[in-house]
Amino acid sequence: MRKAIDLCKHICTLVPLLPVVILASVPLALLGSWRPWYAAVGDLHLPVLGDPGVGQWLVIALVAYIVVDTVKGMVEDIRNGQVGVDLLAVVAILSTVAVHEYWASWAVTLMITSGEAIEAYAEAKAESSLTALMQAAPQTAHVVTLPGLDGHVHDSAAAHAAAAGEGGFRRVADAGSTGSAGSAAGPAASSPTASAADGDASAAVASVASGDVAAHYRTVPADQVDLGDVIVVLPGETVPVDGELLSGSATLDLSAINGEPMPREVFAGARVMSGAVNGATTLTMRATQKASDSQYQRIVQLVASAQESRPAVVRTADRLAVPFTILSLLIAGVAWMVAGTPLRFAQVLVLATPCPLLIAAPVAYIAGTGRLAKSGILIKTQDVLENLGRVTHVFFDKTGTLTVKQPQVVRVEMLPGSGTRLNEDHVLMMAGVVEGYSVHILSKGIEKAGREAMARLNGRFADGQRRCPERDFPGHGRDYPVVRDVREDAGKGVSGEVNGHLVRVGRLSFANANAAGFQPVSAGAASASVASTSPLSDHDVRTRFGMLAADEMASYVSVDGHLVARIVMRDVPRANARESLARLHELGVGTLTMLTGDKRASARVIADEVGIDEVHAELFPEDKVAAVRAATAGAAGAGAAAAGRAAGRRGRRPVTMMVGDGVNDAPVLAVADLGVAMTDGTSTAASESAQVVIMNDDIAAVPQAIAIARRTRRVMLEAVLLGLGLAVIGMVAAAFDLIPVVVGAFLQEAIDVVSILWALTALFDRD
Missing domain, CATH: 2.70.150.10 (Calcium-transporting ATPase, cytoplasmic transduction domain A)
Known part of the structure; x- marks a missing residue:
């Protein structure tokens, strides 16, 4: 009960005229024909209006106010380049007054005001995810003094x-x-x-x-920082x-x-x-x-841009209201001529207001935009939502999009015959410590694997393991290793002392060198932890380790001057990449293409793992742009041509989408029909040039966005066609005098409610 009361209060706050209209029914019922002036002046007999009573005059006043307000809105719409299609509502309400059907007039005023209330509530409901995001924008800051x-x-x-x-x-x-x-x-x-x-x-x-x-701070508005x-x-x-x-x-x-x-x-x-x-x-x-350039404000700007835009499909719905208006007036006029009474004209028109076009279409699209935002997907305009549902060809960058952002450790290979007493976790732990100081692209993957190895070593130590080689490495079991003298040789590797042992990680020639940087030419003295071995040339080392796969890379590790292991890394596909791409095919996307600057062999490995149809490898950014531009023109290979023919049979050209994450993806994101930037919430050149920004860095959001867009368009069309279909059926029935004018007015209200509520189902997750 409390929720119902709060809802009524909220709706009345959105449209203050609504409670006035509702209360007007009381004097209309009790004082409708009361004429206190009759004894003094007799019948008024005004043109058209006749001699209304007090309650009826109140309804006429409401009608006059609503007509004036509606006409102002129509003029403003026309000035903004939109079609003013409230003409039917104005003609319908005036016609009911002209035939002295004041209850029908009251019903139409209730329909108009309650329709506005429903529209405002529906839009507020649909925009809840967006407005919450915007209202949470930081307003103040505490500046230190x-x-x-x-x-x-x-x-x-x-x-x-x-x-x-x-x-x-x-x-x-x-x-x-x-x-x-x-x-x-x-x-x-x-x-x-x-x-x-x-x-x-x-x-x-x-x-x-x-x-x-x-x-020691003062609070100022955020924009003054x-x-x-x-x-x-x-x-x-x-x-x-x-x-x-x-x-x-x-x-x-x-x-x-x-x-x-x-x-x-x-x-x-x-x-x-x-x-x-x-x-x-x-x-x-x-x-x-500054606040205006910060990340959250960029998100708010995207949301505001999407809210203010009007997609082409909604503009098309507006234009459909013009022929609907003509059809309604035609049916009403014919009914009047055949029946010979103006009452029949009013009977038809009270069922003809185009609220499904005026309200249901934009509400559905706002609901779809809200669903995308709730899923961490921001769009720059609502036209993007329409184009998302028509995508036929998706291009993907490889590194960071189909794969994780840094190469990951897949295994540690101990050097055969080295005699070392270290195990793989010790190698990863020490290598990870020194790589933590490096800026090389491979360093983060080794550092991450090193942290995991340290956790495993500490776990074994906590379980009571004290066997070799742990006892030979002072500091084992310590929460953090002791590190000193870390240095990086750019392009070669990084070295340092970890728990008293000299560790070198990097290229084979770097790791296989002694402290002075020279390759060993004779057997070194045995250390307590690493057995003495004969010196090996780089060729011999690679022979002992074996060949790497086409998509693998390696960093070599030496401890105390002796080469002990090779850390093998590769570009690992995202865990959900294959499932996400399969979902795109299920949604009817014809072709999935990889665009990468990587070598063809390594690109082909990733493509096979994730389910990519076409691979274009060893590309520069301008080559990627050319590939997408060709596909947009319908000439990017057999797969794109097939997609183009399929789109052509539907009367549409192919729609291309490019998904990327890096700065070098910005040009190709801009040239595609739809550019999708995958980010972790940070602002990049890629997200600046994209029309869609995925804020949670999840590739599964790509098929999710397409599915939401398609369902939004479907729900919008269903709501519009349902409302217009019911309205046409009602008008025909009213033309044959099957629906009284007052009943028709309330029936139109029910049709409006049904179409708007149906449009709101775009908020629900049914994909």
Whole structure:
């Protein structure tokens, strides 16, 4: 009961005239023919109106107000380039007054006002996901006012604040250090320090990073934050602008940005995106973008653009209202001429208002846009929603789109005959530690595998395992390894000391060299952990390991000057890539094509694993653009030609979609009919040039978007055809005097409700 009352209050708030119309039924029923002026002036006998009573005059006043307001709306629509199609409602309501059917007039006023209320409620319901997103936009920011900062962090001080790195191995030694003292890279390492030369700014940064800023900030509107300002975000607050984390660590809820369900822990120096919700502790950050350029505002701009646009199919529905209006007037006119009474004209027209066209079509599309947003898929205009449902050919970038973003470790091969007592987990742990300091493309995959290996080693240690080789590696069982003297030779590899052992990871020539960088020419002395072996040439090493597959790559690992293992990596397909592409075929997408700059052999391996139809490999960005442009013209190979012929039989040209994630994908995303950027919530050149942005970095969102678009269009057409069909049937029946004028007015209200509610079913997940 409470919910019903709240709903009525909400609807009356949306359309204040509705309760007035409802209350007008009381004087119409009780005082409809009462004429208190009769004794003084007698019958008025006004032209057309005759001599209405008090209740009837109230209805006439409501009619006059609604007609004037409706005509104003029609004029405004025409000025905005839209068709003013409320003519039927105006003629219908005036005709009921002219024939003195005041209850029918009241019913039509109720139909118009309640229709507006239903439309407003339906649109609010459909837009709930979008408006919630926009209303959650950060409004204020807490700018730090500590002495020495004055709202800005000097670059040198900021560098100290970012001393602790991001990832599972907390970094102590800089990548280029040559003699730093060893230390355990644990939680204690995360507190930033500053040199005396930095003065007050250094002390301020240290205070900021420790979170001791509660009484040292001023609250300003988010759009007044300047680049370089230091900002405090309190527990539970939304990050107002993009920035760099100064605190040692923070836990962020990114669900509003990319739909990620679990909070993410980030460390000093990491990017913090606006729209993220801070966890249980205060964080401090330095603004790197103004509010208008920050990530959340970009999302809001996309949503606003989609809400304000009108898809071609809705504009077509508007234009359909013109012939419907002509048809309705024709039926009503013929009925009047045949019956010889103007009442029959009113009987027909009260059933003829084109609300299914005016309301149901846009409501369905807003509902579809809301469903996409709820699924983490943003579109820039509603025309995109229509084109999504007609896609015939999808192009995919390979790396980062069909595959994970970095090559992953698939196995560790120990060097046959090396005599080492290390196992694969020790190799991964040590290699992962030093690779944590590298910027090479392979480093993240090895670092991730190293963290997992460390967890397994610590798990075995906790279970009581103390056998070799654990006892030969001091520090085993420690939460964090002891690291020192890490350095990277660009293009070759990275080296460092881990738990007292010299580790080199990288190219074979780098890992197989001694500390001075030369290849060994004689057997080295045996170490406690690595058995002595005869020196091997690079060719001999590769022969012992065996050949790599076409899509595999390797990093070699040496410990204490002896080559011990090869870490094999490959571009791994996303776990759900094959299932997602199969779903695209089920949806009727004719051709799936891979566009990649990678070698043909490795591209073919991934294509076979995920179910790609065509592969175009070893391409430059301009080659990708040419391939998509050719397909858009209907001439991109046999598969595209078949799709083109199928589309041609339906009277439409092929619609191409390009799905990518990288900056080099931006040109080809722009040239395709539909560009789809897969992101993890960050703003990239790819998402700027795309018409669709997938915020949760999930390839399954591609077929989901197409399915939602197709269902939205289907529901819209069903709602429009259902409403117009019922209206035409009702008009014909009224023309034969089968439906009285008052009944017809209420029947039209029921038709409007049915068509609008049917349009709202586009919100439901039935795909």
